[in-house]
Amino acid sequence: MKRRAEFTERAARLRDYLPSDDRRTLKCLVDRVTEDPYGPSTYLAFTNDELTRCSWLDGAMIHFIATTDVIYVVDADIYDVDRGFNVI
Numbered sequence: 001m002k003r004r005a006e007f008t009e010r011a012a013r014l015r016d017y018l019p020s021d022d023r024r025t026l027k028c029l030v031d032r033v034t035e036d037p038y039g040p041s042t043y044l045a046f047t048n049d050e051l052t053r054c055s056w057l058d059g060a061m062i063h064f065i066a067t068t069d070v071i072y073v074v075d076a077d078i079y080d081v082d083r084g085f086n087v088i
Contacts, residue, residue, distance in 0.1 A: 003034045003071050011062070011076040022060070022078045029057040030073060037066035 007015060015026060033042060033055050045054040045063050052074065054063045063075040 003037065003066070003069055005030050005034050005071045005073055007073045008075070011073045014076050014078075018078065022080075025058050025060045026062070026076060026078065029055060029060045029062060030071070032057065033062065033064060033066075034071050037064070037071055 015023060018026060032039075036042075037053065041057075042053045042055045044050060045052040051065055052063055053066060054061065056062075059079050059081075061077045061079070062073050065072040065074060
């Protein structure tokens with residue numbers, strides 16, 4: 001069952017201001033996580049927190065919380081070695 005994605009204000013602001021190529025990468029990552037939030041491409045974000053998970057794809061990284069119907073994207077980041085900086 002595919003869940004819908006909700007973004008915190010900070011993650012949504014990053015998503016809205018990203019260049020189109022980075023936005024596509026982030027959207028692809030969020031789509032993959034909404035399909036299977038507990039799949040092999042997701043991990044626990046912290047050792048003392050079993051709720052927050054993380055996943056990354058091609059330089060895009062998200063921290064998220066999965067519920068029955070919704071994926072809450074808590075934090076997002078893009079790291080691009082060629083540009084040499086984190087976008088956030």
